Amino acid sequence: MSSRDEGSLNMEGVNVGSGGDEKKFVKEKNKLGSKYRNYFTGKFQGKSRKGEKSDQKRPQKGNTRSNSEPIPTPVPTLESRSEPTSEPTLVPTSQLQPRSQSHSQPQSQPKTITTVTIMPPKLSAFQPRWTSDIPKTTPTVISDIESATHSIHSIFHDLKTITPEDANTLLQLFSSQIKGVQNDNTLLLEKTVKLLASQPENSQIGKSLTASFVNTLWDALPHPPVRSLDKKFMYRDADGGNNNILMPDLGKAGTAYAKSVKSERMRKKNLPDPGELFDGLMRRGGLDGEEAFKGSQTGISSQLFYLATIIIHDLFLTDHEDMTKSKTSSYLDLAPLYGCNQEEQNAVRTFEDGKIKPDCFSSKRILGFPPGVGVFLIMFNRFHNHVVGMLAQINDNGRFTKPKAEAAKSAFDKYDNDLFQTGRLITCGLYVNIVLKDYVRTILNLNRTTSKWDLDPRVSETKTLLNKPAAEGVGNQVTAEFNLIYRWHSAISQRDEKWTNAEYARLFPNKNPADVTLPELLRGLHSMEAELPADPSQRSFADLNRLSNGSYDDESLVSIFSSSVEDLSGAFGATNVPPIMRSIEILSILQSRSWNMCTLNEFRSFVGLSRHTSFADINPDPVIAKRLKEFYGSPDDVEFYPGVVVEKIKPPVVPGSGLCTGYSISYSILSDAVGLVRGDRFYTTDYTPESLTNWGYNEVQFDTNIDDGAVLYKLVLRAFPNHFQGNSIYAHFPFVTPETNREIQKDLGRENLYSWDKPKKKADLPKVEGWEECKKILDDKANWKVTWGAPIAVLTSQSPSDSTNTTGPPKIPPFCLAGDESINTTSRSLIISSFHDLPTGHGNKNDKEHPDWQSAITQFYTDNTADLFDKHKVLIPNLNAYSNANGNGSAARNGAIAPRNTYRVDIVSDICNRVFTRFAAGVFDFPLKLGMGNTVDVNVTTDTEDGYTEEELYTALSTGFICIFNNFDVTKSFVVNQEARAVAKRLGDILMEHTNGGGIGGVVEGLKDRLHSLVHDDETERDAEEKVAKEKERLALKGYGKAMLQRFVDKGKKAGWGVERVVWEQILPTSAAMTANQSQLLSQVLDYYLSDAGSSHLPKLYTIAHKTSKESDDLLLHYFLEAARLRGTVALFRLYSPSQSASQTTPISSSTPAPGTVVLLNLPLAHYDPVAFPNPEAVVLDRNLDSYLMFGHGPHGCLGRDIALAGMVRVFRIIVGLKNLRLDAGSSGYSRKSTAGESRGMKTVETEFGIAYLDDELATLGPFPKGLRVCWDE
Incomplete structure (x- = not known):
């Protein structure tokens, strides 16, 4: 027999070798056939398959060994069909038995080949059994195995060329593929190219990595593309065509139904009737x-x-x-x-x-x-x-x-x-x-x-x-x-x-x-x-x-x-x-x-x-x-x-x-x-x-914080705004019956968030537009009641005492604006005295340590407005323009001109919103995360998680304000209330903590441990301490804010209210009612004077702003109020509830409304009433200060009117005092008509309830201006 007819093949105890019993092997093979499958890589003695000759020669690819050298034979393995795997097994060939040599050749000792041979994988359960499992052409199998063996040799050889740097690149590649995101800041692309370029030409690793690299680049883009710039794909076709840009008829109307399931079972002849x-x-x-x-x-x-x-x-x-x-x-x-x-x-x-x-x-x-x-x-x-x-x-x-x-x-x-x-x-x-x-x-x-x-x-x-x-x-x-x-x-x-x-x-x-x-x-x-x-x-x-x-x-x-x-x-x-x-x-x-x-x-x-x-x-x-x-x-x-x-x-x-x-x-x-x-x-x-x-x-976007993402209420409330309450269960969850919904919401602790009343038509909303009529209604507390009680309760219901109520409506608090009873009057007196009464030792204008409140407020706004300009103004580069040396916007008589530096700032978001937010933080002890100067950030709070940025605090306070005074749009009211509850909870908790001990004096404590991380290399710890102290002094209003809070608590206790009630029912709604509207009004005033209708007044305003006389203060106040009259958007509601003992005169279009009627006082139009304001579209500087109704009037007039005007006019003075103040030429606003000319800066739309402002992205509407960019020269 030749050498290829001999050999030793160990098959689970069945030995077939030179001169072995082939019948015994076949018998054993058949016995195992139902359980095992074989992958033959050698050849046993005799015929392997019917019709296949035992002496058929097989090519041995790449074999250069001499006939005397034993050939290492991979051991075939019989694997159970129940254990399929796709991974090959590596076995050292030193463990393999060599072939027996031909008896015609000189015998020699077999050599041990120190290499690795790849074992065949466990076979899939879907492969054929013994009868068809043996390959017809076994040389191909041997060729494949030897090729794989060669590849393994190549890979192990290539591994020697991998440097630690290459290994790190491979690790980064693997990490980026796991995450699906590549950090190109690490130059991973370049490192990958370097790695690939360093591999030998026939490197297996190099080829594999190159293939993977190509696949990664291919997968980075869709193939084929699914979007197109062709305008025919811009909108939906009426018949649904062109949805798939490459198969335009897919899914088109008029096409046949597809059929998914192949039916192979023969249908019976007689199917049931x-x-x-x-x-x-x-x-x-x-x-x-x-x-x-x-x-x-x-x-x-x-x-x-x-x-x-x-x-x-x-x-x-x-x-x-x-x-x-x-x-x-x-x-x-x-x-x-x-x-x-x-x-x-x-x-x-x-x-x-x-x-x-x-x-x-x-x-x-x-x-x-x-x-x-x-x-x-x-x-x-x-x-x-x-x-x-x-x-x-x-x-x-x-x-x-x-x-x-x-x-x-x-x-x-x-x-x-x-x-x-x-x-x-x-x-x-x-x-x-x-x-x-x-x-x-x-x-x-x-x-x-x-x-x-x-x-x-x-x-x-x-x-x-x-x-x-x-x-x-x-x-x-x-x-x-x-x-x-x-x-x-x-x-x-x-x-x-x-x-x-x-x-x-x-x-x-x-x-x-x-x-x-x-x-x-x-x-x-x-x-x-x-x-x-x-x-x-x-x-x-x-x-x-x-x-x-x-x-x-x-x-x-x-x-x-x-x-x-x-x-x-x-x-x-x-x-x-x-x-x-x-x-x-x-x-x-x-x-x-x-x-x-x-x-x-x-x-x-x-x-x-x-x-x-x-x-x-x-x-x-x-x-x-x-x-x-x-x-x-x-x-x-x-x-x-x-x-x-x-x-x-x-x-x-x-x-x-x-x-x-x-x-x-x-x-x-x-x-x-x-x-x-x-x-x-x-x-x-x-x-x-x-x-x-x-x-x-x-x-149409969803918000998981509102109804856990449900959006059907948007459709229902928009279709029927005059029949549904904003929190109607019929609108929010109409796919479940109200009876079942009550059980669900009760289990979830949300029953009190929704109205369970069946929808019904709301009463028509009469509008009062005459100044005299509006003023009479505002003054008539006995017959005309405020409507803010329920929305104020939305905020105060988050207190520890009230938040446990999840079934009934929230309790209306005894806040001054929440009603017209005696307890509401008590609240008003408490707030007025807390703001204006100063403890012993305060109120001396010559006492720099304890100035009067007006001086303290004026200084606060002066310092903080200047600081905000320093932080947020942006120099416009390469502006080779010249301006009037006098800076008043008109040509200089002597023709003198001077080079200028021009700056830009968003006067609304960066100045107005922030400065009034800082004031609220100082008064009510809200912790702010403030930046100092243009370099170092200092968190003016002991706990950064409890602190607000200026934007966050402004958003929180403005949300509270909208909830109480501007929640008109029924389609948005539930969202506003939900947001207001969340911000009220956080604000109230902070107020409770600080009122019980912390205070402004303590909010900067704890910064010392962080000073070294807050300063630059050229700053000392003492410099940082001085900056912290400066921020503390600025926010503390020189002690006014902390003293005011203490007076609130002390006076509240005398009225029989504990600290919790004072904080949640008095201080919290007061803070929400006094911030956003100031920024709103000042922004509207500036918008008027920057518009075509009012810009002619800017030179005069510039001159007045640089004077320090009492006369200049009075003139600026009148200028401010006139623009507020011309651009203001404040409207007020009153409920007609006549008192039996009071006069019931009702001046609404010469008719008396039915009790329970709510009316809208359209103050923007009332301020154009020519009877009250002769020449109504002009700025007139000698009008009676009591004629302006934007702060309310009568028993519910704005409590902080004097404080608010002092702050707004101070900031107004600083802004109009800027040289060559003008709208930024790059502003993206569009011209829109208003009652007083065109506004080129504010982005507004007309709604049922008046003007609404768009944000810079033109994505959301709200009652407050979102931005107004201006330029000036220095």
Whole structure:
């Protein structure tokens, strides 16, 4: 025998060698065949396979050994099929047995080869067994093994070239791939190139790393791209086309349904009769002794299924002429509102200012559903029209500039289309957020928890070594399976069942609805649709009559909505489909069969669920299981439909299962939701502020701090602002009945946050605009009451004593502005005396250590305003301009000019907001994190976590102010209240801590330990200590603030109030009421004098500001008040509650309102009353100071008026004293009309309650100016 016929192969105790018994080996091999599999890398004696010769030569790649040198043979391993692995095993060849040498060759001692041989991997359970496991061409196997061995040799050789620096680079690469983010500051890219360049040309490591590097670079960008600059992809197409930019017809209306599951089971010839299936398995009350209607186990209302109806008809609209196709798109694009194609979309549009026709919708089929579905669409209609109106006003960066009257029609068409399409994107953005944050949360029973988690397919993912994000924006095509899954007729409520019966009776007046045949039903529905007008605004809806403006009466729509929220829906499962739906269900079964749908078990296998092995597994009810067996014989033959209807339903699980659908439906609808949203380009890659505008993106955004992310309240409150309270449970959680909601919110400790009253129309709001009438009402405390009690209670309810109340409304505190009783008068006296009464030793103007309060305040604002300018002004570089040497803005008579340094600052956010915030911090002992000079930051607080930055404290105090005085917008009021509660809790806790001991004098203690970390190398510890002391002195108002707090506590105790009540019910609301409005008023005054209407006064103001006489103080005060009159936005509410003993004269348009009427005192217009203010649009400097009403008047006039005016006029003096003060030429504001000319700096819009200010991003609206950049020369 030749050498290759001999050898020794140890196979688990079976020895086959030279002259061995091959039959014995074969016998043992067959015995192990069912358990083991072999990977042959050598050859045993004799024939290895049938027809394969034992002496067939095999090439030995790379073998240069002589015939006398033994060849190391890898040991084949027999691995169990139950232990598959993909990793090879490395075994030193010193452990391997060499081949026996041919007897014809001289015998020699085998050499030990010191190398490593790769062992074959454990084989997959999917590989063939012994009969086909042995490779036909064993030389290939040996070649592969030897090639791998060579690679291992190469890798170990390459490892010797890796330096410590290279190892560190590899570690960084590995770390960046794990995190999915590369820190390019470490120059990792360059280090990687250096590493790769240092490897030998044939380096295995180098090749592998290069391949990985290429893959990383490839994965950095999407391939193929999913976004485009082509304008045809900018907006949604009417028919859903072009969602995928490379496959424009994917998901387009008019395309065929996709089909997911391959059906391999042979269908029986005689399938059950659809009518019998309905009667035996689906019909409501179909079991003997069973209650006819089974309601939702979790209290879900019909309102959830009205949205489900919209979703279903948004995705599925089968073409009755070709039932393989859908007439709507495969995207959640609100087609029932906007239409499924361009013709339908055109019918719903007005083609003016981007609006759609009021209170209508495109879909005809929706009119065949209970009216609650149509009301839902009408709410989206109203939201769209609100959105486009706001877009036009905001005009984001000139994107929606209205053409002039003489412009071409094409310009107006573009203007209208841009508004409409952007409004549609924004409205759809709210729609998808409602689906994910309200609808899916309720389906998963997350609404019964405080969890912030939800199933949002748009979750931001990062590519890492361990995670490759799912594709986004690749499109979608709805399937036939899901068309059938979404037939949720079991959920029809008893009320809607009655409505449907009545509709059938109307369509088929001479026939029992239960006896309507399928052909009759189809003809009737087709006839109904054909008779409807093509114009959506001409169709009747719910027997309602349209008003003259084309809309429906709010009262009727709200009634439908509210009753739908209270209506308990049906439960899923067998025997709960209303009998009236018999024909519809028969059609569904026939449609499923015409599409050759899979069986229920085939579908479950496809989506990764276990197959039903018995009828009891499908439905444990013995009657249903028995009937299923009678109909189908085998669980594997149960049809997909009605299988998904009669399948057992899931129990309620908190969280996890709220909808309680059948088991197959439960998993599938979540999978479908992920695909629908993540595949839609307009909800993923193109869902950006760029597409929706900053304001639009923010308007529909969710906030997990509000209702744990739910957003449906935005739609409801915007549609019906005059019927719902901002915290109405009907608006915030309408997918669950109020009765169930009360149980839920009570368990969560949130019952008191919501109003449980059924929505009803609010009384009209009369507006008083005459100065004389406004003043009389403000002075008449007996008949006209303040309305601030409840909002003040929002803040004070966070006290330790009141915060435990989670069931009832918060207690209204005895604060001066909270009511008109004697206790409120006591509060007013306490606050006035605390602010103005000084303890012994204070009040001497010549006492520099203890000056009077006016001097202290004046000095405070002087020092801090100068400090803020130093910190925040920015030198404008390379401005080679010259200005008037006199600095008064007019040409110098002598022609002298001088070079200038020009500076810029945001006069609102960097000066006004901060300086009044500092004052509040000094007065009320709020800890501030302050920067000193332009270099060193010092936290003026013992605990940095308790301290505020200036921006944070301003936001906190302004939130409290808005909550009390400016919370007009019902769509935002709940959000404001929630934010106010949070800031009040923190502010109150700090005040309690400091009032009980800390104080300003102690807030800087503890800084000494940090001084060395706060100073630069050229500063000494003493320098830092001096800076700390300076900050302390500036914030302490030279002792005034701490003394004021102590007086509050002392006087409160005399009135019978403890420290907690004084802090929470007196000091806290006082602090909230005195900061933001000062910054607001000063900003408005500056805006006027910087506008075209008032800029002519700047030279005179500059001159006065540099004088120090009493006359200059008086002139500046008048200038200030006049601009405040011309630009102020303050409006006040009063409640008419006449006293029996007091005069009941009521000057409102010569009529007396009914008791309980709330009126709006429109002070901005009252300040233009020519009777009170002759020449009202001019700045007149000799008006009576008592005529200005922006600080209120009478018993509730501003308590701190004198203090506020002293501070505002001081800052006003400093600002108008800047040389050549002017608006920054680079300001991004747009001109907007106001009552006193144009404002080129403030970004404003008109609202129902007056002017609102936009922030710098044009994203949010509020009552306070957000920014105003100015320049001046030095």
